[in-house]
Amino acid sequence: MAEAGTVDTHDAPAHDAEHGHHEQSFLSKYIFSTDHKIIAMQYMFTGIVMALIGGYMSYAFRMQLAFPGESVPGYGVVSQGEYNSLVTNHGTIMIFWVAMPMLIAAFGNYLIPLMIGADDMVFPRINRLSYQIFLISAIILIVSFFVPGGGFGGAWTSYPPLSANAEYNLTPYGATFWLVAVALEFVAFLLGGINFITTLMNSRAPGMRMHDIPMVLWMIIIASILFMASVGPLIAGAVMLFMDQVVGTGFFDPDRGGDPVLWQHLFWFFGHPEVYVVLLPAMGIVAEIICTFARKKLFNYKLILYTAFATGIISFFVWAHHQFVAGIDPRMANVFTITTLIISIPIAEMLFLYIATLYGGSIRLTTPMLWALSFIAEFLIGGITGIFLGASGSDIYFHDTYFVLAHFHYTFFPIAIIGFFAGITYWFPKMFGRMMNDSLGKIHFWGTIIAFNFIFIPLFILGAAGQHRRIYNFQNFPDLAGMQDLRVIATSALLVMLVFQAIFLFNFVYSLFKGKPAGKNPWKANTLEWTADSPPPHGNWPELPNCYRGPYEYSVPGREDDYWPQDVPPDTAPAE
Amino acid sequence: MRAARAVMGSAVLAMAWAANLAYACPSCASPLEENRQAFVDTTIFLTVVPLTMMGGFVWWLRRKVRERDDAPEIAVPQSMLRDAGRFSKGP
Amino acid sequence: MPDDALGRPYGVPVRREPVVPNGVLGMLIFVATEVMFFSGLISAFVIGKSNAIGGWPPPGQPRLPVEETALNTAALLASGVALYFANRAFRKDSPSVKPLLGLAIALGGFFVLFQGAEWVALIGEGLTLTSGQLGGFFYLLVGTHALHVVAGFIILLYTYQRLSHHDLDRFTFWPAQIFWYFVVGVWPILYWQVYL
Ligand code: HEM
Ligand SMILES: [Cu+2]
Numbered sequence: 115m116a117e118a119g120t121v122d123t124h125d126a127p128a129h130d131a132e133h134g135h136h137e138q139s140f141l142s143k144y145i146f147s148t149d150h151k152i153i154a155m156q157y158m159f160t161g162i163v164m165a166l167i168g169g170y171m172s173y174a175f176r177m178q179l180a181f182p183g184e185s186v187p188g189y190g191v192v193s194q195g196e197y198n199s200l201v202t203n204h205g206t207i208m209i210f211w212v213a214m215p216m217l218i219a220a221f222g223n224y225l226i227p228l229m230i231g232a233d234d235m236v237f238p239r240i241n242r243l244s245y246q247i248f249l250i251s252a253i254i255l256i257v258s259f260f261v262p263g264g265g266f267g268g269a270w271t272s273y274p275p276l277s278a279n280a281e282y283n284l285t286p287y288g289a290t291f292w293l294v295a296v297a298l299e300f301v302a303f304l305l306g307g308i309n310f311i312t313t314l315m316n317s318r319a320p321g322m323r324m325h326d327i328p329m330v331l332w333m334i335i336i337a338s339i340l341f342m343a344s345v346g347p348l349i350a351g352a353v354m355l356f357m358d359q360v361v362g363t364g365f366f367d368p369d370r371g372g373d374p375v376l377w378q379h380l381f382w383f384f385g386h387p388e389v390y391v392v393l394l395p396a397m398g399i400v401a402e403i404i405c406t407f408a409r410k411k412l413f414n415y416k417l418i419l420y421t422a423f424a425t426g427i428i429s430f431f432v433w434a435h436h437q438f439v440a441g442i443d444p445r446m447a448n449v450f451t452i453t454t455l456i457i458s459i460p461i462a463e464m465l466f467l468y469i470a471t472l473y474g475g476s477i478r479l480t481t482p483m484l485w486a487l488s489f490i491a492e493f494l495i496g497g498i499t500g501i502f503l504g505a506s507g508s509d510i511y512f513h514d515t516y517f518v519l520a521h522f523h524y525t526f527f528p529i530a531i532i533g534f535f536a537g538i539t540y541w542f543p544k545m546f547g548r549m550m551n552d553s554l555g556k557i558h559f560w561g562t563i564i565a566f567n568f569i570f571i572p573l574f575i576l577g578a579a580g581q582h583r584r585i586y587n588f589q590n591f592p593d594l595a596g597m598q599d600l601r602v603i604a605t606s607a608l609l610v611m612l613v614f615q616a617i618f619l620f621n622f623v624y625s626l627f628k629g630k631p632a633g634k635n636p637w638k639a640n641t642l643e644w645t646a647d648s649p650p651p652h653g654n655w656p657e658l659p660n661c662y663r664g665p666y667e668y669s670v671p672g673r674e675d676d677y678w679p680q681d682v683p684p685d686t687a688p689a690e
Numbered sequence: 691m692r693a694a695r696a697v698m699g700s701a702v703l704a705m706a707w708a709a710n711l712a713y714a715c716p717s718c719a720s721p722l723e724e725n726r727q728a729f730v731d732t733t734i735f736l737t738v739v740p741l742t743m744m745g746g747f748v749w750w751l752r753r754k755v756r757e758r759d760d761a762p763e764i765a766v767p768q769s770m771l772r773d774a775g776r777f778s779k780g781p
Numbered sequence: 782m783p784d785d786a787l788g789r790p791y792g793v794p795v796r797r798e799p800v801v802p803n804g805v806l807g808m809l810i811f812v813a814t815e816v817m818f819f820s821g822l823i824s825a826f827v828i829g830k831s832n833a834i835g836g837w838p839p840p841g842q843p844r845l846p847v848e849e850t851a852l853n854t855a856a857l858l859a860s861g862v863a864l865y866f867a868n869r870a871f872r873k874d875s876p877s878v879k880p881l882l883g884l885a886i887a888l889g890g891f892f893v894l895f896q897g898a899e900w901v902a903l904i905g906e907g908l909t910l911t912s913g914q915l916g917g918f919f920y921l922l923v924g925t926h927a928l929h930v931v932a933g934f935i936i937l938l939y940t941y942q943r944l945s946h947h948d949l950d951r952f953t954f955w956p957a958q959i960f961w962y963f964v965v966g967v968w969p970i971l972y973w974q975v976y977l
Contacts, residue, residue, distance in 0.1 A: 315801070320796040343740035343814075372829070373828055375729075380825065445730075740817060
C-alpha cells in the first residue's frame with residue numbers, strides 16, 4: 115500500500131481497555147458489548163421481535179374488521195377497548211420500535227463505522243447505553259398491555275383530552291406507560307444520533323472526503339439531524355402530557371384553560387420530519403443496492419445529496435398539513451398546502467435520479483435488487499396519494515379516512531418493511547458470513563409484495579367512499595356496511611402476507627447456519643465494508659483502510675473489473 | 691417578461707395569506723384572536739429556530755474547515771489523535 | 782497526473798485531526814436538541830398565555846417575584862462570565878483557573894438555592910402545579926431549567942475535581958462549558974417570558 119506520508123494506522127486500532135482482547139464471557143460479548151456490530155444486531159433482533167408483535171396485532175384487528183364480533187383464532191374475541199388498544203400499539207410499535215430501530219439504529223450502527231473505515235463509533239459506551247434505554251422502553255411498552263385497564267387506546271398520535279384524562283381513555287396505567295415508553299425511546303435515539311453524526315464527521319478513513327461517503331450514510335446522518343432538531347418540542351409536549359396524566363395539571367384540558375390543539379402542534383412538529391427520518395435511510399439503502407446491481411455509478415451523487423438536504427429543510431415547513439381540520443388558521447392552511455405540494459418535488463426528483471441510475475445498467479435481479487426496485491414502485495404510490503391529502507381542500511374530505519391510512523401505509527411499508535428486507539438481504543453476507551438462499555428470497559419477495567398491494571388498494575377505495583379510521587365495526591354504518599367484501603379481501607391478503615414471512619424467518623435461520631459461505635465481497639461492491647472479513651471481527655480490520663475514490667466507481671472504462679473498491683490504491687504511483 | 695411572471699407568481703402566493711376565515715370548515719377557526727396569532731407566531735418560531743441553528747452550525751463548520759485547509763497539510767501523529775479526552779475514543 | 786472520477790488529483794490520504802473534537806461536537810448536537818426542547822416549552826407557554834381569558838397573569842394568582850429574580854438572573858449570568866474567564870485562564874495555564882471556576886460553581890449553586898427559597902415562598906402563597914395555568918407553566922418552565930442548572934452544576938463540580946487532580950483536559954472542559962453557557966443563556970429568555 116502507498117504508505118509514504120500516511121499516518122501509521124497499523125498499531126492496534128484504538129482498542130482501549132473496554133475493548134479487551136481476551137476471551138469474553140457470553141454476557142460481555144453479546145449483551146453488554148460496546149461493539150457497534152453487536153449493538154446493531156441487538157437493535158435488529160429487537161426490531162424483528164417488535165415487528166412480529168406489531169404484525170400479530172394487525173392480524174387481530176383486521177380479523178375483527180373482516181369478521182366483526184367473531185372469535186379470532188389465536189386471539190379470541192376482540193372487544194371495543196382492545197380494538198383501540200391494538201390499533202394504537204400497532205402504529206406505535208411499527209413506527210417507533212420497528213422502522214426507527216431497524217433502519218436507523220441497526221443499519222446505522224452496523225454500517226457507519228464499516229463504511230467509513232473506522233473500528234467503532236466514537237462514543238461506544240453511549241452507544242451501548244442507547245440500546246439499553248431502547249430495550250427498557252420496549253419492555254415498558256409490552257408491559258403496558260397487561261396492566262389493569264389494558265394498553266393505551268388513544269391512537270399513536272395520542273391526542274388529548276382523550277390521552278390526558280383517564281376518565282375518557284379508560285386506561286389509567288396504559289396511557290402513562292405508553293407515554294413513558296415513547297419518551298424513553300426518544301432518549302435512546304437521541305444518544306444514538308449524537309454518536310452517528312459525530313462518528314461520520316470525525317472518524318472517516320484517511321482520504322474519504324465529503325463526496326466519497328456512501329449515500330446511505332449521508333441519508334442516515336441527515337435523518338439523525340432531522341430527528342435531533344425536531345424531537346425537542348415533542349419531548350416538551352410529552353412532559354406536559356405526562357404531568358396532565360399523573361400530576362393533574364391542565365395544560366391540554368380546555369376546561370381549565372388548556373389547549374388540546376397545542377399537543378397536535380408539538381406532536382406534528384416532530385411528526386412530519388419523523389416521516390423523513392425513516393424515509394431517508396431507506397432511500398439510502400436502495401441507492402446502494404441499485405448501484406451495485408446495475409453496475410452503474412449513482413446518477414448525479416451531488417444532486418441526490420443536496421436534494422436530500424433540501425427535503426430535510428422543507429420537512430420543517432409542512433407539518434401543519436396534519437391539522438387542516440383541527441382548527442388552525444385557514445391562512446396557515448394555505449401556506450402549508452403550498453409547502454406540502456413543494457416537498458413532493460424533491461422526493462420525486464430523487465426517485466427519478468434512481469431510475470436514471472438504472473438506465474442502461476447491466477441489471478442483475480437478485481433478491482435485494484427486487485426489493486430495491488419494488489421500493490421505488492410502491493413508494494411512488496404513497497407519495498402521489500400524499501398530494502391529494504396535501505391540498506387542504508380535498509383533505510377536509512379525506513382526513514382520517516382509510517385513504518389517509520392507505521397513503522401512509524404505501525409510504526411506511528416500503529420504508530420499514532421493504533427497506534429492511536432490501537438491506538438485510540443485501541448485507542446479510544457481511545453480517546453473518548453466509549449467503550441467503552436466493553430462490554426462497556424471491557418466493558418471499560413476490561408473496562409479500564403482491565399481498566401488500568391486495569391489502570391496501572381496497573383500503574384506498576374504502577377511504578374514498580368515506581370509511582373513517584379507528585372504528586370498531588363498520589356494520590353499524592348503513593352506507594359502509596355493504597362494502598364488506600373489500601374488507602375481507604384486505605384481511606385475506608394480510609393473512610397471506612403474514613404466512614409468507616415464515617419463509618423469510620426460515621431462510622434467515624437456515625442461511626445463518628447452512629448458507630453458502632460468502633467470502634469478503636460476494637456482490638463485487640465498492641464500499642469499504644466489503645473489504646473487511648465476513649463477519650467482520652472486533653475492530654473490523656487488522657489495519658484500517660484508506661480511501662482513494664468515491665463509492666460508486668462501477669464499470670469504469672478501461673478497467674478490467676467492472677468495480678473499483680474504494681480502498682484500492684490508484685494504478686499510478688501517487689504524486690510526490 | 692420574466693419580471694412580470696415573478697410578480698404574478700408572488701401575487702398568487704400572497705393571495706394564500708388573504709384567505710378569509712370562512713374559507714375552511716365552520717370549526718376551522720379559533721374564536722380567540724390572541725390564540726390564533728399565538729399559533730402563527732409559534733409556528734414561525736419553531737420553524738426558524740432549528741433552521742437557524744443548522745445553518746449557523748454549517749456556516750461555523752465551513753469556516754473552521756477553511757481555516758484548517760489553509761493551514762499547511764501536516765499529518766497529525768497518532769498519539770495526538772488518540773488524545774480525545776476520557777469520554778470518547780480516538781479515531 | 783491522472784485524475785479520479787471526481788476530478789481531484791491522486792494523493793496520499795492523510796489522517797487529520799477532526800475539525801471539531803468528538804466531545805465538543807457531541808455536546809453541541811445535544812445542546813441543539815435542548816434548545817429545541819426549550820423552544821417547544823416556550824411555544825407551549827406562549828400558546829397557553831394566549832388562551833387566558835381575562836389577561837395574563839391571571840387575576841387572583843400570587844405575583845411572581847420579579848425583582849428578586851432579576852438579582853438571581855444577574856448571579857447566573859455572572860457565573861457564565863466567570864466560567865468564560867476560567868477558560869481563558871485555563872488556556873494560558875494560569876493559576877487563576879481554580880478560583881474562577883470555583884466562583885462560577887458557587888454562583889450556580891447560589892442560583893439554585895435562591896430559586897428553591899423562592900419556590901417555597903410561592904407554594905406558601907398557594908401557587909402550585911395544579912393551581913392553574915400560571916402555576917403549571919411556571920413550575921414546568923422554571924423547574925425544567927432548574928434541573929438543567931443542577932445537572933450543569935454537577936458537571937462543573939466534576940471538572941473542578943479533575944482540575945484539582947491536575948488532570949483536566951480541554952476535551953472535557955470545553956463540552957462542560959458549552960452546556961453551562963447554554964443553561965445560562967436560556968435563562969434570560971425564560972425570565973423575560975415567564976416573569977415579565
Ligand atoms: C411525498 C410527499 C407526502 C405528502 C405530500 C404527504 C401528505 C400527507 C398529508 C397531507 C397527510 C395528512 C392527511 C390527514 O390526516 O388528513 C399525511 C398523513 C400521513 N402521512 Fe404523508 N405525505 C407524504 C409523504 C409521507 C411519507 C414519506 C410518510 C412516511 C414515511 C408519510 C406518512 C404519513 C402518515 C403516517 C400519515 C398519517 C398520520 C396520522 O394521522 O396518523 N407521508 N400525509
Ligand atoms: Cu406529514
